[in-house]
Amino acid sequence: xxxxxxxxxxxYFARAAKSIRLIxxxxxxxxxxxxSVTHRRRLNSQPVIEQLGSYDPMPNTNNEKLVxxxxxxxxxxxxxxxxxxxxxxxxxxxxxxxxxxxxxxMTAWRNRRTERENIAKLEAEQAxxxxxxx
Amino acid sequence: MLSQNSLLKRTWPxxxxxxxxxRKPRWLPVAKSKIxxxxxxxxxxxxxxxxxxxxxxxxxxQMRSIxxxxxxxxxxxxxxxxxxxxxxxxxxxxxEWARCVELNEKWNAxxxxxxxxxxxxxVAALEEYALKKIEADDIKLKERIAKASEEIKKQKELxxxxxxxxxxxxxxxxxxxxxxxxxxxxxxxxxxxxxxxTQIQYTxxxxxKSASATA
Numbered sequence: 513x514x515x516x517x518x519x520x521x522x523x524y525f526a527r528a529a530k531s532i533r534l535i536x537x538x539x540x541x542x543x544x545x546x547x548s549v550t551h552r553r554r555l556n557s558q559p560v561i562e563q564l565g566s567y568d569p570m571p572n573t574n575n576e577k578l579v580x581x582x583x584x585x586x587x588x589x590x591x592x593x594x595x596x597x598x599x600x601x602x603x604x605x606x607x608x609x610x611x612x613x614x615x616x617x618m619t620a621w622r623n624r625r626t627e628r629e630n631i632a633k634l635e636a637e638q639a640x641x642x643x644x645x646x
Numbered sequence: 647m648l649s650q651n652s653l654l655k656r657t658w659p660x661x662x663x664x665x666x667x668x669r670k671p672r673w674l675p676v677a678k679s680k681i682x683x684x685x686x687x688x689x690x691x692x693x694x695x696x697x698x699x700x701x702x703x704x705x706x707x708q709m710r711s712i713x714x715x716x717x718x719x720x721x722x723x724x725x726x727x728x729x730x731x732x733x734x735x736x737x738x739x740x741x742e743w744a745r746c747v748e749l750n751e752k753w754n755a756x757x758x759x760x761x762x763x764x765x766x767x768x769v770a771a772l773e774e775y776a777l778k779k780i781e782a783d784d785i786k787l788k789e790r791i792a793k794a795s796e797e798i799k800k801q802k803e804l805x806x807x808x809x810x811x812x813x814x815x816x817x818x819x820x821x822x823x824x825x826x827x828x829x830x831x832x833x834x835x836x837x838x839x840x841x842x843x844t845q846i847q848y849t850x851x852x853x854x855k856s857a858s859a860t861a
Contacts, residue, residue: 588720591716592720593713610712611709
């Protein structure tokens with residue numbers, strides 16, 4: 513059986529709340545996500561209303577995480593009042609479609625902090641290791 | 647037999663991989679060893695909390711305006727689509743229709759001219775064909791007539807030898823006077839010996855053979 517089309521095969525109810533979310537489509541140890549519109553109360557395993565893009569979280573040989581987005585349809589669904597989940601909002605923020613998500617800032621500064629701490633730890637260790645040698 | 651469409655449009659997946667497959671059921675109580683375990687809360691410093699709050703407030707405000715913008719855009723688009731049936735658009739549509747009709751008529755005239763030319767050619771070809779056929783038929787008929795007249799001439803010539811009531815007796819007499827015997831025999835070599843009472847002339851070798859056989 514062929515794969516369902518990107519236009520989606522899920523049933524559509526006009527008044528029900530929609531959400532734009534990541535839906536995991538990869539297999540074990542190989543995450544891959546579809547960015548899809550679906551009803552908010554629907555499970556991720558159920559058919560979606562429409563697929564808006566894809567996200568590959570594993571860096572490729574050029575150390576890139578690829579994201580594909582159909583921004584026209586994203587605009588359309590936002591106009592219809594669809595909710596956007598945090599991970600998708602982060603991706604959209606990094607793509608410049610939305611303002612940068614606060615969580616992106618948070619992860620960035622936390623990563624910087626841990627790096628700083630690691631460097632400090634390393635320096636301290638080196639400083640500790642040096643005096644006996646000298 | 648299930649159609650592919652019904653498989654694609656199903657609301658529930660055929661294969662459900664539920665999280666409970668590797669978890670304990672909801673109704674089981676907390677394990678004895680975990681009763682007094684208190685999960686560690688994430689520690690967020692006051693500065694970080696305030697900063698995050700500020701960022702989130704900004705973000706929410708911006709997002710609200712973005713959402714409103716797209717929503718209004720959608721409404722605007724909808725209204726423009728609905729106003730497509732207004733007077734202006736109707737006039738434009740009528741003009742378009744008139745233009746289309748004119749073009750169509752032009753094409754029709756062109757096609758009519760072409761059709762007329764084609765029809766003339768076809769009629770000419772048909773006429774030619776008919777004339778040819780008539781000519782061929784005439785020739786054939788003439789040939790047949792000639793053949794028939796020849797036959798008649800031949801028969802007329804032959805008619806002098808016909809047996810008629812007048813010369814019937816003479817013919818009978820002639821036939822009785824000259825009997826013809828159509829019987830004949832054939833030997834191994836294919837020689838024909840006519841007549842019932844014809845004497846066969848045996849060859850020399852045969853005679854010798856027969857002589858030796860008797861001896």
